Amino acid sequence: MVLSTKDKILAKALILFNEQGSDFVTVRHIASELGISHGNLCYHFANTDVIIEALYQQLVDKLNELTKEMTGLSENQLTILYQLSYRSFEILYQYRFLMLDFVRIMRRIPAIKLHFKALMQIRQEQFTYIIASMQSNSFIDIPEKNIAPLIEQALLFGDFWISRAEILFDGNEQEKIAYYHKTFYALFEPYLCDNADW
Amino acid sequence: MVLSTKDKILAKALILFNEQGSDFVTVRHIASELGISHGNLCYHFANTDVIIEALYQQLVDKLNELTKEMTGLSENQLTILYQLSYRSFEILYQYRFLMLDFVRIMRRIPAIKLHFKALMQIRQEQFTYIIASMQSNSFIDIPEKNIAPLIEQALLFGDFWISRAEILFDGNEQEKIAYYHKTFYALFEPYLCDNADW
DNA sequence: TAGAATTTAGAACAAATGTACTAAAAGTAT
DNA sequence: ATACTTTTAGTACATTTGTTCTAAATTCTA
Structure with a gap:
């Protein structure tokens, strides 16, 4: 399978961003690593911000695909929560520079900031729904006043682990992902009921 | 009270870093804002990294002072935990650029990274001690296996809220600090005992 | 295959930045 | 008052970076 120049640029940029951070990496670096001219690179992507936006879009697409896939499963919600979050952690880790340079990127690229705010809104609603649903199935038992903080904790942890x-x-x-996912999941453990078998 | 040039530089740098992030702000910007030459500024601080190190040291000093002050109190540990974390949140917020540009700064300035790793070790031990102490006083009741994740969650939250x-x-x-501190404190709530009155 | 569109390499330029240097000014000590 | 130190302003230079432009090379299409 042969990648287009565009895809090669994105793939190499992702590697460099993850290794070195989204600053330090310039169009010239990426071009140099690929053995192409930076003039050529700028023909495809005017600057690094455009590349970052494209990679962000890749991440969002992957997460959306995962969500669609998981909601089709017939497992119980606890299992789904566990697996969905685990695989989200894996995908996020692939695009980790976005999280490592979180604030800087949001400040630099307003389009991403706006989209991210909307995304967080949706994720919050998803969490709320899942928790309510588990509550009604007696998988968990959370006092009403603890729900909002728990969701906030989970979202924050998910972004910054x-x-x-x-x-x-x-x-x-692999150890890293497993360790932090375990710690993430532990946020819910105090509220698990005994019949939450899995 | 008249500030020395050094202190004026640090104070202005802190403001600019917090507003705009630690990149974007250069020695020339800081000098320009202060109405001094950048040559003069570089006489006091060779570059922005040195300024960041100095500000980081200020933060650490303030947190240490707070810890010392609080451990002298005779309140119960739950109150101390609450107040210590609240005032830590306030201090951290004063130096928020350090947290906002966390990874970038740690990558750029190895001295800070090393120091921070040591600091986290200490904080983890402090938490462990406080929790064990509250446990023995029956303020809280945490299953052994939940202690380590809880501490990890608390430290992560403390760094990235x-x-x-x-x-x-x-x-x-003020609303921001209060909201996130409340959410932080909620991490401990599932484990509070009834006799944890306050 | 001829012509058009796309892709590529490379040069060129302006702006910003870190760094170093010089010399003047201000302050201090003897 | 004189000599010495510290502080300050300003200049200069090399590098890096984003950006634009030109022309050649390649690919596509009819």
Whole structure:
């Protein structure tokens, strides 16, 4: 399978962004790594911000696809929550520079900031729905006043575990994801009912 | 009270960093805002990294002072945990650019990264101690296996609530701090005992 | 195959930045 | 008052970067 120049640029940019951060990496670096001229690169993507937007879109598409796939499953909601979050963690890690440079990117690229705010709104509603649904199935038992904080905690953790791991975690990628996902899931554990078997 | 040039530089740099992020702000910007030459500024601080290190040191000093002050109190540990975290949140917010540009700064300035890793180690031990202490006083009741995840969650939240707030929270500074601190404190609520009166 | 569209390489330019240097000004100590 | 140190302003230079432009090469299409 042969990648188009556009795709090659995106793939290489993702690697460099993840390794070095979204600043430090310029159109010239990416072009140089690919062995093409930066003039050519700028023909496809005017600047690094455009590349970042394209990669962000890739991430969103992958997450949407995952959500669609998982909601079709017939497993119980607890299992779905577990697997959905695990696979989300894996996908997020692929695009980790977006999380590592979170604020900087949002400040620089208003389009991404707007989209992200909307995305968070949706995710919050999804969480609310899943929790209500688990509540009614007696998988979990959460006092009403604890629901909103729990969702906030979960969303925040989901966005920033990668940043913390980048500085503090010693271990390979798989261990990293597994460890932080386990810690993430532990947010819900105090509320699990006994009949939440899985 | 007249500030020395050094202190004026640090104060202005803090403002600019918080507003615009630690990149975008250069020695020339800071000098220009202060109405001094950048040559003069570089006489005091060779470059922005040195300024960032100095501000980081200010933050650490303030947090240490707070810790010392609070451990001298005779209140119960739950109250201390509450107040210590609240005032830590306030101090962190003063130096929020350090958290907003967390990964970037750690990557750029190895000295800060090393120090921060050591600091996290200490904070983890402090948390462990406080929790064990509250446990023995029957303020809280946490299953052994939930302690480590809870501490990890608390430390992660403490570091990154500012980043999340920067993008998503609409409201003034005091509301922001109060909201996120409340959410932070909610991490402990599932484990509070009834006799944890306050 | 001829012509058109797309893709590519490379040069050129302006702006910004870190860094170093010089010399003047201000302050301090003897 | 004189010599010395610290502080300040301003200049200069090399590098990097984003951006634009030109022309050649390649691919596509009819």
